Amino acid sequence: MRNIYSSRPYAAITAIGGYLPQERRTNFDLEQVCDTSDEWIIKRTGIKERRILEAGLATSDMAVMAIHDLCTRYNKDVADVDAIIVATSTPDVLMPATANIIAQKLNLNNVWAFDMNAACSGFLYALDMGASLVETERYKNVLIVGADNISAFVNIHDRSTNILFGDGAGVIWLEPSAEEGIIDAFMQSNGDGRDFLNIEGGGSLYPTSEKPFNQERSYLKQDGKVVFKQAVQSMSNACKSILERNQLGIEAVDWLIPHQANKRIIDAVGKDINIQKNKTLTNIEYRGNTIAATIPLCIWENIKQIQKGDLLMLTAFGAGFSWGASLLRWMI
Ligand code: COA
Numbered sequence: 001m002r003n004i005y006s007s008r009p010y011a012a013i014t015a016i017g018g019y020l021p022q023e024r025r026t027n028f029d030l031e032q033v034c035d036t037s038d039e040w041i042i043k044r045t046g047i048k049e050r051r052i053l054e055a056g057l058a059t060s061d062m063a064v065m066a067i068h069d070l071c072t073r074y075n076k077d078v079a080d081v082d083a084i085i086v087a088t089s090t091p092d093v094l095m096p097a098t099a100n101i102i103a104q105k106l107n108l109n110n111v112w113a114f115d116m117n118a119a120c121s122g123f124l125y126a127l128d129m130g131a132s133l134v135e136t137e138r139y140k141n142v143l144i145v146g147a148d149n150i151s152a153f154v155n156i157h158d159r160s161t162n163i164l165f166g167d168g169a170g171v172i173w174l175e176p177s178a179e180e181g182i183i184d185a186f187m188q189s190n191g192d193g194r195d196f197l198n199i200e201g202g203g204s205l206y207p208t209s210e211k212p213f214n215q216e217r218s219y220l221k222q223d224g225k226v227v228f229k230q231a232v233q234s235m236s237n238a239c240k241s242i243l244e245r246n247q248l249g250i251e252a253v254d255w256l257i258p259h260q261a262n263k264r265i266i267d268a269v270g271k272d273i274n275i276q277k278n279k280t281l282t283n284i285e286y287r288g289n290t291i292a293a294t295i296p297l298c299i300w301e302n303i304k305q306i307q308k309g310d311l312l313m314l315t316a317f318g319a320g321f322s323w324g325a326s327l328l329r330w331m332i
Contacts, residue, residue, distance in 0.1 A: 006135075008135050008137060009134070009137065009176035009177055009178060010135070010177045010178070010179065010182065010183075011130065011131035011132075011133075011134035011135055011142075011175070011177070011181050011182045012174065012175060012176075012177035012179065012180075012181025012328075012329070012331040013172045013173065013174060013181065013182075013328065013331060013332065014076075014173050014174070014175045014177075014331065014332060015070050015071075015073070015074035015076050015172065015332065016070060016073075016170070016171070016172050016173070016296065016299060016300050016303065016332070017066045017067060017068070017069035017070025017071070017073060017074075017170070017171045017172075017300065018066050018168070018169065018170045018171070018293075018296065018297050018300035018301070019062045019063075019065035019066040019069060019168065019169045019170075020051045020167075020168050020287070020297070021053040021054065021057075021062065021167050021168070022051070022054075023051060023052045023053075023054060024049045024050070024051060025049060025050050025051075025052045025151075025166065026038075026048065026049040027042065027047070027049065027163070030159070030162055030163060033156050033157055033162075034156075034158070034159040034162065035159060036159045036163060041163045044262075044264065045163060045164060045262045045263060045284075046262065046263020046264065046266075046284055046285060047163065047164065047262075047263070047284055047285060047288045048285050048286060049166075049286050049288075050151075050165065050166025050167075050286075050287060050288035050290075051166050051167055051168060051287065051290075052151045052166065052167055053149050053151060053152075053167040057149075058092040058098075058149055058152075059086075059088050059090050059091060059092055059098050059147045059149045060092050060098050060101040060102050060105060060147075061105075062147050062167065062168065062293075063086060063098070063145045063147040063169045064102055064105045064106065065169065066147065066169040066170055066171040067106065067143065067171050070171050070172075070173060074173070074332075076173060078106050078108065079108070080140075080141045081106075081108060081111055081141050081142075081143050082111065082112060082139040082140055082141050082142060083111060083112040083113065083130070083133055083139045083142045083143070084099045084102060084103060084108075084111055084112075084142075084143045084145065085099065085113075085114065085115075085116055085126040085129055085130050085142070085143070085144050085145070086098050086099040086102065086113075086114070086115045086116065086126070086147065087115075087116050087117075087118065087122030087123045087125065087126040087144070087145065087146045087147070087292035088115055088117065088122065088146075088147050088148055088291075088292055089119050089122065089148060089150070089199070089291055089292065090149045090150055090153060090291070091115055094202070097113065097114050097115040098115050098147070099113035099114050099115050100113055102145070112139065116129065118189070118292075118318065118320065118322045119197070119291065119292070119318030119319035119320060119322055120259050120261065120289070120291050120294065120317060120318025120319065120322075121187070121189070121259070121317060121318045121320070121322040121323055122146060122291070122292035122318070123144065123170070123292045123293070123294075123295045123296055123316065124185065124187065124295065124314055124315075124316045124325070124326050125187055125322070125324070126144045126145075126146070126292075127144050127172070127182065127185065127314075127326060128182075128185035128187055128324075128326065130142040130143075130144045130174050131174060131181075131182040131185070133174075134174050134175065134176050135176075137176065140175060141173065141174075141175060142174040142175075143171055143172075143173055143174075144171065144172050144174060144296075145169065145170070145171045146169065146170050146171070146291075146292035146293040146294070146295065146296050146297075147169035147170070147292060147293055148167065148168070148169075148290055148291035148292050148293055149167050150165045150166070150220065150289075150290070150291050151165065151166065151167050153218065153219060153220045154219065154220055155219040155220075158219065160222065160224055161219070161220050161221070161222060163288075164261070164262065164288055164289045165220070165288055165289050165291070166287055166288035166290050167293075168287060168290035168293040168297050170294075170295070170296025170297040170299070171296060172296055172299075179329070179331060180329040180331075181328060181329060181331055182326065182328045183246065183327040183328055183329060184242055184245070184246055184326065185242075185324065185325075185326045186238050186241050186245070186324055186325050186326075187322075187323075187324035188234075188238070188322070188323055188324060189320045189321060189322035189323070190320065190321055191320070192230075192321055193227070193230070193320050193321035193322075194320075195223075196222060196226045196227055196230075197220075197221070197222045197223075197227050197318070198220075198221055198222075198319060199217075199218065199219065199220050199221070200217045200221075201213070201214065201215075201216075201217030201218035201219075202218055228262065228264075230321055231259075231261060231262075231265050231269075231317040231323075232265055232268040232269055232272065234317050234321065234323035235258060235259070235265075235269045235315040235316070235323060235325070236269050236272035236273055238315055238323055238324050238325035239269070239273045239313060239315050239325045240273060241325070242313070242325040242326070242327055243313070243327075246327060248311075248327075250273055250274050250275050252311055253275060253279065253311050253312075253313045254279065254306075254311050254312065255279055255280075255281055255302075255306060255310060255311075255312050255313070256269075256270065256273075256275050256279055256280045256312075256313050256315070257280075257281050257295055257298050257299055257302075257312060257313070257314045257315075258270075258280065258282075258295075258314075258315050258316070259289075259294050259295060259315065259316035259317055259318070260283060260284035260287065260288070260289055260290070260298055261284075261289045261294075261317070262284075262289075263282065263284055263285075266280060266282060266284070269315065281298055281299070281302040281305070282298065283297060283298045283301045287301075291318070294316075295314050295316060299312075306330050307330070308330060308331060308332060309329065309330065310329070310330045311327065311328075311330075312326075312327070312328050312329075312330055313325060313326070313327055314326040314327075314328070
């Protein structure tokens with residue numbers, strides 16, 4: 001929460017961009033590769049299709065497209081960028097950071113750039129970090145990217161995961177502002193989720209050099225029921241906590257933008273925090289769960305509904321477990 005005596009600027013979002021790959025993976029496509037049905041998937045998740053990045057491209061390619069989209073829409077010059085934080089769990093390669101690869105593709109030579117892995121909470125974590133950089137006045141133009149090529153880690157034959165996930169990238173531009181922008185961020189995590197939501201292979205514990213390498217470990221695994229319950233509880237609590245410490249009631253919130261994991265999770269959080277149904281923004285039906293990209297993409301796709309001055313509450317939950325909520329005033 002902001003110190004009212006602070007003379008420092010706010011960090012405000014001044015531009016937003018996004019990118020979605022062309023290829024669609026529909027529920028009917030999944031019916032062909034595993035024992036599932038369009039009807040079951042829609043009923044249990046609210047998802048009809050997801051976008052899938054073509055082979056040979058990676059997370060940085062989507063991020064660069066999203067940044068180009070932002071620059072075109074809002075007439076921004078990427079050469080002005082001082083810092084890039086990339087929230088992703090699916091970097092192009094283990095080293096260097098995807099943020100460096102993006103800097104190279106954008107021809108940025110002196111930029112402060114790194115990746116942050118907080119899974120599906122990554123965008124909110126990175127937004128908090130980026131806002132802090134702007135508030136210190138050491139950085140003026142900060143890009144926060146949420147991008148994941150999660151399809152590269154989904155076993156197409158595993159119906160416990162293939163129904164949920166899709167690829168995409170979203171990005172926002174942060175700048176100092178005398179008016180209210182990012183108001184508060186409430187972020188938490190623990191290690192309770194390790195066994196319930198993970199991709200284990202390819203790290204230092206199970207390196208791909210291990211012989212024989214267990215291919216199964218390179219896929220995303222989850223215990224859907226445990227994750228579902230934790231997600232609802234954690235996002236609801238984060239929303240309630242951030243409202244309470246800012247002395248705001250739920251009626252003050254113009255838009256709730258929740259992580260898009262499952263429509264039933266979104267509805268349960270909305271019910272628990274008692275927000276009017278038409279104040280929750282979604283895009284899960286045609287995008288699925290795009291990990292760190294869900295929140296910026298959901299704002300980007302619903303941008304026509306959001307007015308300057310609206311109060312937005314963002315909330316996310318992901319592997320770790322990690323979770324949180326942010327409050328911000330929309331200033332575009
Ligand atoms: N298609 C058809 N049937 C399926 C199925 C699928 N893809 N997955 C499970 N089933 C069946 C089960 O076998 C079970 O059948 P049974 O009743 O005959 O035993 C039944 O449907 C219910 O299975 P269950 O695992 O209880 O389903 P669920 O309602 O929990 O839905 C998820 C499964 C994965 C959709 C749900 O748990 C979920 O979304 N969890 C959260 C995951 C998440 O958000 N992860 C990312 C967090 S950032």
